[in-house]
Amino acid sequence: MDLFKSAVLMFVLLNPFLVIVYLVDMLETLEKKQFAKTLIQGAMIASAVFCCFAIVGDFIFSGIVQAEFASFQIFGGVVFLLIGLQFVFRGPTAIEILRGGSKGLAGAIAMPVLIGPGTIGASVIIGKRHEAIYASAIILIAVFTSVLIMLLLKALHDYVRPRNEPLITTYIGVAGRIMALYVGTVAVDMIMQGVRVWANMF
Template sequence: MTTAQFMESFLLLLVLLNPFIFSVYVLDLFRGLGLRALTGVLFRAYMISLCLFLLFAWFGEQIFDDVLQVRFLAFLIFGGITFLIIGIRLTLNLGSAIESKNLHPEEAAGSIAMPFIIGPGTISASVVAGSRLGTLNGSLAIILAMATALGSLILLKVVYDWVQNRQERYVRRYVEVAGRVTAMFTGSFAVDMILKGIERWLELPG
């Protein structure tokens, strides 16, 4: 393992966990929860996700084949369809991806973890980190990426609350623009996931 390989695995997962895009997904929670409550929800969601990522880093795609008895390609295609629906909702302004109304914090943590953190992209990145860096260093890269993403989200919440109280109209404009950009990115990423799954399925022998 080299430092370059470690940084590549760390940055790949961090990019997939992009806190700026993620903040648009959970905008209703940003608006409806205080800093302490939101921090608790995000912490639980990230801990759930971290446990699964570490399992995939240690055991790879064998978890799908031997334990879940489901092809990883099926997970890839279904994950793409899920994100495509989310992208369409954001594009048509049909509401936030997660509604905070009448949602218990424990339920919110599960809704955040799947599919916004745990998805084909992040699971694949975890598998690559484990196979490329080894169990220990792969786990370290995943933990650092998750901690950086979580810290960035909490910082964004602090900035959001501070700006919201002073420049509300600018916040609304940012949310509108960021939502549209996020919708385009999400939709494109979703279609790419579906196509990759289909391409790999067609390449299977017999």
């Protein structure tokens, strides 16, 4: 049951149904094979990072960074909040600004689309709950389940768009607003969690 809860936590934070909105420009311009290749490469980069944080996350924060995990939660929450605000005022095109140019798309998908404060924080939590091998397996299952769903959404998009483009535009607009609300809510919650941890130290 704990393994299932951890997998669900990671999957919910990855949220392929909303992340696909981040990738709307790539969704519309790349062919299926190129989109799949780029997405899988980005997922592999993200998975490696998540597994590292699951296995040695505490050491990274306490030994290398020499900072409390609460500090990361507060900073990550601020970054998340800025992304949410960009989405509110600019819509899905905001991610193009955050990702930069079209070079190195796999790395740009990995960060900031997949690798974010929420998913890194979840990786550390999963690493605390389970042994390294189980934590890594949970992360890989969650990431590649998300990738599979996004590839199915790409196929659905390519099928529906020529026949009913207004439906796709409506979905992107609605999902973009949901994304902004979701990201903003998670951001504020991360900041408050970090502040509470810091407050309890005194």
